Amino acid sequence: xxxxxxxxxxxxxxxxxxxxxxxxxxxxxxxxxxxxxxxxxxxxxxxxxxxxxxxxxxxxxxxxxxxxxxxxxxxxxxxxxxxxxxxxxxxxxxxxxxxxxxxxxxxxxxxxxxxxxxxxxxxxxxxxxxxxxxxxxxxxxxxxxxxxxxxxxxxxxxxxxxxxxxxxxxxxxxxxxxxxxxxxxxxxxxxxxxxxxxxxxxxxxxxxxxxxxxxxxxxxxxxxxxxxxxxxxxxxxxxxxxxxxxxxxxxxxxxxxxxxxxxxxxxxxxxxxxxxxxxxxxxxxxxxxxxxxxxxxxxxxxxxxxxxxxxxxxxxxxxxxxxxxxxx
Ligand code: TRP
Numbered sequence: 467x468x469x470x471x472x473x474x475x476x477x478x479x480x481x482x483x484x485x486x487x488x489x490x491x492x493x494x495x496x497x498x499x500x501x502x503x504x505x506x507x508x509x510x511x512x513x514x515x516x517x518x519x520x521x522x523x524x525x526x527x528x529x530x531x532x533x534x535x536x537x538x539x540x541x542x543x544x545x546x547x548x549x550x551x552x553x554x555x556x557x558x559x560x561x562x563x564x565x566x567x568x569x570x571x572x573x574x575x576x577x578x579x580x581x582x583x584x585x586x587x588x589x590x591x592x593x594x595x596x597x598x599x600x601x602x603x604x605x606x607x608x609x610x611x612x613x614x615x616x617x618x619x620x621x622x623x624x625x626x627x628x629x630x631x632x633x634x635x636x637x638x639x640x641x642x643x644x645x646x647x648x649x650x651x652x653x654x655x656x657x658x659x660x661x662x663x664x665x666x667x668x669x670x671x672x673x674x675x676x677x678x679x680x681x682x683x684x685x686x687x688x689x690x691x692x693x694x695x696x697x698x699x700x701x702x703x704x705x706x707x708x709x710x711x712x713x714x715x716x717x718x719x720x721x722x723x724x725x726x727x728x729x730x731x732x733x734x735x736x737x738x739x740x741x742x743x744x745x746x747x748x749x750x751x752x753x754x755x756x757x758x759x760x761x762x763x764x765x766x767x768x769x770x771x772x773x774x775x776x777x778x779x780x781x782x783x784x785x786x787x788x789x790x791x792x793x794x
Pocket of ligand 1: 476601602623
């Protein structure tokens with residue numbers, strides 16, 4: 467039997483999940499989990515690099531986030547779901563990798579430069595934040611993953627992971643694979659104000675929102691400003707609501723486009739319709755979520771089984787790395 471390739475990804479447990487998360491790496495993970503040997507973990511140490519002033523938020527979000535992932539279809543029978551901070555071998559590998567990672571690689575990382583500029587409200591001029599990509603490289607290399615589903619923003623980190631792996635292999639002999647990204651195909655999900663959907667922008671539609679809430683949020687969205695009367699011809703290409711149609715009713719976009727261009731439907735009706743479609747797509751998730759919420763013991767057991775399995779894999783990696791470094 468050919469061994470399955472390893473797919474791995476991490477997720478920041480920083481709050482309630484919204485549609486932007488869903489159409490990022492989660493969708494790919496759920497869709498492809500039958501094809502690979504899968505590792506999916508909640509990166510509470512990574513979250514700490516920006517949330518260190520309120521660490522308890524991470525703790526509270528962790529189980530909630532695990533519930534979300536299970537309700538979305540991550541199957542613990544085929545995907546190891548675990549918490550980053552349960553794997554003590556990750557920081558040990560981070561330490562070894564940090565010895566061989568030039569500071570300049572981290573300082574020139576575009577995500578680093580951007581966040582230092584953007585996250586003005588938080589002091590992230592810390593060693594931990596600068597070395598965020600080294601921790602991420604250790605997450606991936608400790609499992610020797612082949613495929614890493616990520617959003618576009620994470621590509622520089624994956625490139626750095628490959629560079630670090632190459633450097634390690636060059637210094638101590640081939641061991642680490644160079645992981646490849648699996649980019650999510652869906653275009654970025656816009657929030658209700660037309661910017662990228664993000665909890666911090668206050669423009670998100672959450673997976674837990676009920677129909678009324680989704681309807682109210684979509685009703686607030688700006689469509690085509692030149693449409694005053696229903697019969698005015700619309701321009702779907704500039705309409706934020708249409709971007710949801712493109713995600714949710716892919717096969718019907720021609721029809722939706724035409725009825726807008728021909729002025730055959732008003733924006734309010736069009737908005738309520740897509741609100742219904744979005745809500746229907748979340749119903750099964752919301753029902754599953756309710757069941758899991760009342761059985762957090764089960765969720766904890768899943769994480770605990772994930773931890774036992776992944777620690778075995780990780781300690782085997784660390785053993786080899788130690789041998790290569792002469793630390794036995
Ligand atoms: N940095 C990723 C993010 O912010 C999360 C992450 C941490 C990750 N470790 C990872 C993703 C390893 C893929 C593989 O979204």
